[in-house]
Amino acid sequence: MSQSFTTKRYRRYTEEALKDALSAVGNGMGLREAAPVFRLPRSTVLRHVEDTTQ
Incomplete structure (x- = not known):
């Protein structure tokens, strides 16, 4: 039995x-x-903090 495919929901x-x-x-x-x-x-917070510091 296979499970149905679900897509990822982003926050x-x-x-x-x-x-x-x-x-x-x-x-x-x-x-x-x-x-x-x-x-x-x-x-997400980490990525934006790193972008602002570079």
């Missing part, structure tokens, strides 16, 4: 939540703290 978040998370990380909050507070994936 939806607002640009404002991302900006707030980035400013919080810039002000000293850790990535692991900021991601759940602003309901963002940790990898």
Whole structure:
């Protein structure tokens, strides 16, 4: 018996939540703290933090 194929659903978040998370990380909050507070994936926050620092 095979299982039915399901597509991956990406999390939806607002640009404002991302900006707030980035400013919080810039002000000293850790990535692991900021991601759940602003309901963002940790990898997304990390990727944007790395983009802004380069």
